[in-house]
Amino acid sequence: MPSGSVVAKDIVLGASVQLTGPVANTGRYYRDAYQLAIEKINAAGGVKVGNESHTLALKLYDNQSDVNLSVRQYTQLVSQDKVDFLLGPFASNFALADSAVSEKYRIPMVQGGGASDQIFSRNFKYIFGTLAPASNYFGSTIEMLKGLDPAPKSVALLYADDAFDVSVAEGTRPKLKQAGLTLAMDERYSTNATDFNSLLSQIRSKSIDAVLVAGHETEILNFVRQAKSLAVAPKMYSFTVGVPSEDFRKALGNDADYAFGMTAWLPSADLKDRWFGDAAQFAAAYRAKFGYDPDYHAASGVADVEALVQAVETAGSIDPEKVRDALSKVKIDSLYGEIAFNESGQIDLPQIVIQVQGNKLVAVYGANGKIAQPKYPMPSWNAR
Known part of the structure; x- marks a missing residue:
């Protein structure tokens, strides 16, 4: 390494996901999607913040399908682990509770596991969702x-x-x-x-x-x-x-x-993507790595990571408020479809x-x- 060069610090994404308990079967989609997206983005050179390239890292906890534990883990991710940004859990009741942590600490959470309209009806500024409205x-x-x-x-x-x-x-x-x-x-x-x-x-x-x-x-x-x-x-x-x-x-x-x-999603080659090429290539890569097919939960999880990365690059900063503002204006094509959040922080896909x-x-x-x-x-x- 040339003398005087600086290694840019990792951008750490934190999440608490159901890896055990009654809904672990769906929770694993998020763990696997987050990991695959991060690997793919890092392999392509990471995240450009100004003139620096940063790699992504993931800090992940198992909430054991317990909402109260999930809230404690998100609090730990922010206050003790000092992660930069948050990815979401699976299920609306979890996202509803956990997003209160992101709002309290003013750290953006992009989540693709909770679709309930309740999550987005509280005028929160730091929660963004990639599932269409449950209603x-x-x-x-x-x-x-x-x-x-x-x-x-x-x-x-x-x-x-x-x-x-x-x-x-x-x-x-x-x-x-x-x-x-x-x-x-x-x-x-x-x-x-x-x-x-x-x-x-x-x-x-x-x-x-x-x-x-x-x-x-x-x-x-x-x-x-x-x-x-x-x-x-x-x-x-x-x-x-x-x-x-x-x-x-x-x-x-x-x-x-x-x-x-x-x-809201099928693995079509028509859905073009900056990192995976298209949704069909993503589905093949996912199957090859994890041994089972992705569904819309996995595609939504990847879209969460991609939206955050796009916002960081647009903001040219990892300052939470600047990234929040950039997320509110994000408009990208992804393997999941077009990602553009409305004023409440939710996207709408038929x-x-x-x-x-x-x-x-x-x-x-x-x-x-x-x-x-x-x-x-x-x-x-x-x-x-």
């Missing part, structure tokens, strides 16, 4: 419902009692009404519920046509298994999570067939309706209408 998660699904033949006459809305799922339900009700669909069941259930038998019995007794479920992956696995055991088969069911995940489809096998879901058709995941409905023919109505379990 519109079923928006494209409801548009699709209107064009199905035979049209569903009655709809059940089931949702867990956490911040994300409550926001989904609050946004879904007026959309169903606007679409002229009858909400025949509107039921809230406990987060991490394992018994859906009474709700399924109501679905059968009320002859519900379409069932919309906002919940977590483990809840939805239980819901589908119990629907089969009770032989409850409405014309369709759609879930906020699970369907895009390879693990979900493996866990259910043939029983996942016909399930509708949603995603949800693509997807369906398990045999052993394939098929995009069936998007922002511009029908993409492919959905398999509808769903047959009874014994007719499959």
Whole structure:
């Protein structure tokens, strides 16, 4: 090394993620996405701040799927570990609590794990989110419902009692009404519920046509298994999570067939990216490194890192306030889509309706209408 040269210090990103506990299966997407993004950016020369190149480093804790522990860990990241910027946890109730730490200490947090409208309704200045609003998660699904033949006459809305799922339900009700669909069941259930038998019995007794479920992956696995055991088969069911995940489809096998879901992201070569080339190349690199396919959680996690890097480079500084101001103006193409935050700090990407058709995941409905023919109505379990 030439005499007198200075090694630029690392820019340290801190996060607390669910690596153990009930939602670890989704939490790992964020750990893996953060690591892969940081490796890729460092390999390409790191982050340019003025005339200096900095490498990125990650300080990561396991919150064990415990919100209180997560808040303590974010406080430690900022006050003791002195990280430069924050990346988020998975799940809206975590992001809701943890973002209060970033706001208190005035350190930007970019998170792609919490979509609840509540997170962004508090006039916080230091929280930015790369998931579209939870209130519109079923928006494209409801548009699709209107064009199905035979049209569903009655709809059940089931949702867990956490911040994300409550926001989904609050946004879904007026959309169903606007679409002229009858909400025949509107039921809230406990987060991490394992018994859906009474709700399924109501679905059968009320002859519900379409069932919309906002919940977590483990809840939805239980819901589908119990629907089969009770032989409850409405014309369709759609879930906020699970369907895009390879693990979900493996866990259910043939029983996942016909399930509708949603995603704001598919690994298309059309989504160009500064570091990975495009989303298809990212998906291949992710699979090669971690042995499983990324879904929108992983793509969103990478977008968090990229947005922060872009803001640091635009600001020409690692001063938290200057980077916050740069984040509010970020507008970049990424493997996840265009990243541009609104005044509340959230982005808006339309949800693509997807369906398990045999052993394939098929995009069936998007922002511009029908993409492919959905398999509808769903047959009874014994007719499959």
